Amino acid sequence: MGLVLCACSSLRYYAQAAHGQGELVTHRRAVSAVLRDPATDPKLAVRLQLAQKARRFASERLGLPDNRSYTGYVDLHRPYVVWNVFAAPPFSVEALPQCFPIAGCVAYRGWFKEADAKADAARLQARGDDVWIGGVPAYSTLGWFADPILSSMLDWDDDELDSTIFHELAHQLIYVKDDTAFNESFATFVQTEGLREWRKSRGLLPQDDHAEAMDDGFTQLVLDLRERLKTLYASGMAESAMAEGKQREIAAFRTRYAQWRDRKWPNEHGYDAWVAQPINNARLLPFGLYDQWTPAFAMLFQRAGQQWPAFYAQVRMLARQPADARDKELQRLLDGRKAVQ
Incomplete structure (x- = not known):
């Protein structure tokens, strides 16, 4: 059945x-x-x-x-x-993968109607998963x-x-x-x-990096929370203790956020609403997905002489490698990027 x-x-x-x-x-x-x-x-x-x-x-x-x-x-x-539904188990920061014939496995499932996304989220939540819906x-x-x-x-x-x-x-x-x-x-x-x-x-000046710097800082705060939760979930303690620890980590994240904002961005409150809303494992999933390896690709672009055809050729070579080898090469590029900064 x-x-x-x-x-x-x-x-x-x-x-x-x-x-x-x-x-x-x-x-x-x-x-x-x-x-x-x-x-x-x-x-x-x-x-x-x-x-x-x-x-x-x-x-x-x-x-x-x-x-x-x-x-x-x-x-x-x-x-x-579309509205994307993200889901993760209650004691894991890894997404429940959604797999499709063309796109392969991704961290979410997209619905063209918000009501359908909410119904899907309710189904997953009813079986105990953490869920979050994001409009796209x-x-x-x-x-x-x-x-x-x-x-x-x-x-x-x-x-x-x-x-x-x-x-x-x-x-x-x-x-x-x-x-x-x-x-x-x-x-x-x-x-x-x-x-x-x-x-x-078009003769325009480079973008002001103020917003990008703040975005990067906030993303690092969220990724830090995710790593803390990952360590908690791997501890082997009882689920009741993990549930309490989960809420303590989320509360501590809110404190760290307020301190970071007041110290570095005292007049900026763009993330306050996000932080004030309920936070669970699924809500953390989008962070890092879009930029985990971006500095590595920047390094690859430099090595390609900032020439798009040469860059794409190298990216295609990476894409053909097995996943483990591809990640190792990207990490090597990332480490090289950090070394020259």
């Missing part, structure tokens, strides 16, 4: 995914048509025009795929395109479809919108099944370096 129920659940999941992707295809309009439409909001037109220039830059200067992705537009009439403004189909610019992406500023296009196209270029940290770190490096070159090409 369990296998039958699992199969039915999987069928429902794939059916909603197919329906959701189908709706995007159905409602996609060519950006050129949107720009010609006299009813188009002038502010939207300006943003789409700049995004199209960034799209051309991505292919012509960054060596990213030259296809129909991000040449279309979809007005979603909702804040996110953009995602990549890895080139299987012509991914459009989504209205949910327009809540970002131009830099975030344009660099996200670079990020998602990087996934289309190189993607390794079952290695989220590799894929996201690679795409994040392309996003960051691509944005730097994109701004320079």
